[in-house]
Amino acid sequence: MIRDMATGQARRLWLSLPAELARRFRPHADRLATRILDEIQHAVPEYAKPLEGQFGEVIVRAIEQAVVSCLDSIEDTRSTPDRWGKLFHEVGKRVYHDGGSLNSLQAAYRAGGQAAWRYVSNFGQSMRLPVPMLCVSAEAIFAYVDEISSYSVEGYTLAQARATGTLERRRRRLLELILATPPSSPAAVASMAEAAQWRLxxxxxxxxxxxxxxxxxxxxxxxxxxxxxxxxxxxxxxxxxxxxxxxxxxxxxxxxxxxxxxxxxxxxxxxxxxxxxxxxxxxxxxxxxxxxxxxxxxxxLQERFLLDELSARVLAPFASLTAKQQLRLAETLLAWLKCNGATLEIARLLDIHPQTVRYRVAQLTELFGARLGDPQERLKMQITLEAHHLLGTKPE
Structure with a gap:
């Protein structure tokens, strides 16, 4: 299912740039294509090898024609409607058949887009182009990368689905794509879902x-x-x-x-x-x-490191106490916070005598002082103590 790139966001952005810009940039096309290829081979280990045979030919041709396509779009030079889609679809298929990974393929597109933007940015500054024009160029480059990447991912996943053979395996691969981190592209998920006969x-x-x-x-x-x-x-x-x-x-x-x-x-x-x-x-x-x-x-409990950091700050007055004292006063402090300081309620909650509650609260007042009256400090104390209570760990 190859879409027509001519109707994409990238083409609309290219068309908003002056045609003169494309004519002035065309002498740089080959140099830019070389820079993109060099960056991909430097940034993506899987591509850091001589690009030989059919695989190398497809990759090099795709980069060269991607640059030409952008310039053609600025000048509104019409291409065969599905020409670019088929080319980048073929890139994805070729990468799969040559044993390449989908993650590396997507990383290659990102690296290529960044290299293109650096080159265009330097060119634009040397030509003293207006900042808004450079901003549009950047947006167009990355929109274009997204579009051609989606074609290649679609080609890759469809080739993979055909090679996998069984519906069960296709569905396992679909599940992996859906649960991948970082997320798989919507195009990859949609293509595999179609191959796996699974309605999204x-x-x-x-x-x-x-x-x-x-x-x-x-x-x-x-x-x-x-x-x-x-x-x-x-x-x-x-x-x-x-x-x-x-x-x-x-x-x-x-x-x-x-x-x-x-x-x-x-x-x-x-x-x-x-x-x-x-x-x-x-x-x-x-x-x-x-x-x-x-x-x-x-x-x-989502991050133990942050709990330990918060605990060290909020419950610092407990540091000088014995482990037994820490547990007893932490239990009382949490009850005091939950019961808004009501002595009889605390006594019932902890099953101790009210006089014992008063004695312990006096100790807490001596340790924490005015902090017990600060709503923000009380909230931090309760959060920290609740977390320690859930974990069964010592508050310190």
């Missing part, structure tokens, strides 16, 4: 899985579910977890937030973090646990 939903939920038995029973789920039970960290993508999870009695499931398809990797991250905290006893164990039910816990 707007909203999905990602579920992290863990077997409850030694034998990993494969569930029978709908055609709209993408499933990986063989990887090191099993998971699935579904538009309807309430329908599918009851069909998985032999698996523990941590359900990530419901997100748009493009944010599926984020849903997986929080699903796996939920499963991790459940394994550690921080979140109560259950066969199905929803990240959405534990958002405060996930937020508080």
């Amino acid at each position: 939903p707007e909203w999905v939920t990602v579920v992290a899985l863990e077997p409850l038995t030694e034998e990993q029973f494969a569930p029978t789920l709908g055609d709209d579910v993408l499933l990986d039970l063989e990887g090191a960290e099993p998971c699935l993508i579904t538009p309807d977890p309430s329908r599918d999870l009851p069909e998985m009695p032999h698996w523990r499931a941590a359900v990530g937030p419901r997100v748009r398809l493009s944010d599926a990797a984020t849903s997986l991250h929080w699903a796996r973090r939920t499963l991790e905290l459940m394994r550690g006893g921080v979140i109560p164990a259950a066969q199905v646990v929803h990240a959405a039910d534990h958002l405060t816990t996930l937020w508080l």
Whole structure:
């Protein structure tokens, strides 16, 4: 499914530039193509080799014709409607058939775009071109890179899908593309979804899985579910977890937030973090646990380094105490914050005598002083103490 580049954003931007600019730049075309190739080979290890044979011929021709295409667009020189699309589609196919990776292909386009912009920027400054014209040129370069990159990614993924052979493998590859970090291009996902016969939903939920038995029973789920039970960290993508999870009695499931398809990797991250905290006893164990039910816990514990830094600052007065004193006064301080200083409520919560509460609060007042009356300091204390309480760690 090759689109017509002539209707793209990049062409509209090129056409907004004066034709005289293209005529003045044409003598630089070969030099720019060489600079782009050099930058790609320098920045992308997979391309740091002699470009020989059909593969090298296609890459070099694509770079040269990409430069010419931009100049033609500025002068509104019409090309065969699908000529450029077919060329960059072929680049993607050729990279796949030569064993290249999709990540390196996309990195090559980014490196080429940056090299082109540096060259054009230097040219523009030497010619004293207006800043707005240079800004449009930069926007056009990167829009053009996005367009031709999408053609190559589409060619790559379609070639890959045809070579893969089975629908199941195509769906596994689709799941990998959807969950990739950094995100795969929409064109790559759409092409693989077409090859995998999977209709792209707007909203999905990602579920992290863990077997409850030694034998990993494969569930029978709908055609709209993408499933990986063989990887090191099993998971699935579904538009309807309430329908599918009851069909998985032999698996523990941590359900990530419901997100748009493009944010599926984020849903997986929080699903796996939920499963991790459940394994550690921080979140109560259950066969199905929803990240959405534990958002405060996930937020508080998302970065242990920051917790330790905050703790060292906020709870610094505890540093001189023994471990036993730290735990006792931290417990009392958290209760005092939760109960707004009500002695009897604190006593009931901690199951201690009210006089003991008063004695401990007096110690806390001596340690923290005016900070106990500062709303911002109290909030920091409660956040820190709640996190330590969840982790079962010593506040210090």
